Amino acid sequence: MTVATRKVVLRFPAEVADKPLIYYLVKDYDLMVNILKANINPHKQGTMIVELTGEALEAGLAFAASRGVAVQPLSEEIVRSEERCISCGACTAICPVGALYVERPEMTVAFDGQKCIVCQLCTRACPVRAMEVKF
Structure with a gap:
C-alpha cells in the first residue's frame, strides 16, 4: 500500500462540530x-x-463523511504573476x-505554493493584483 497525501476542506454541521473527529482519524486510521486553517465553534457549523x-x-x-462531515478537495490555488509583482512585501x-x-x-518576494492554504488574504493585500485565485 502507498502512503497518500491530500489537502481537503472539512465542513462540520452543528451536530458534529463538537465531536472528536480528528482524534478518530489519528487513532483509528493512523x-x-x-491543520492548516480551522474555524470550529461548538454547536455551530465549522470548517x-x-x-x-x-x-x-x-x-x-x-x-468522516459517514459522520455527516462534508469532505471536499482543496480545489483552489493561489498563483503569483511574476510580471506584475513589484516585491513590495505587502503579501508577506x-x-x-x-x-x-x-x-x-x-x-x-518568493511564493511556496506547497505551503499555501488558499486563505486569499494575499489577493486583497497586493496593491498591483499580482496574486490571483485559480480554480
Whole structure:
C-alpha cells in the first residue's frame, strides 16, 4: 500500500462540530493530520482545511463523511504573476503560513505554493493584483 497525501476542506454541521473527529482519524486510521486553517465553534457549523497523510486516507475520509462531515478537495490555488509583482512585501506580512516570504539578499518576494492554504488574504493585500485565485 502507498502512503497518500491530500489537502481537503472539512465542513462540520452543528451536530458534529463538537465531536472528536480528528482524534478518530489519528487513532483509528493512523492518519497524520496537519491543520492548516480551522474555524470550529461548538454547536455551530465549522470548517477545517487539513492536509492528511496515511495509508488509510480514503477509509478515514469515508469515516468522516459517514459522520455527516462534508469532505471536499482543496480545489483552489493561489498563483503569483511574476510580471506584475513589484516585491513590495505587502503579501508577506499578511500570509499566515509563510508561503510568501522575502528572499534575501535579493529582497524579492518568493511564493511556496506547497505551503499555501488558499486563505486569499494575499489577493486583497497586493496593491498591483499580482496574486490571483485559480480554480
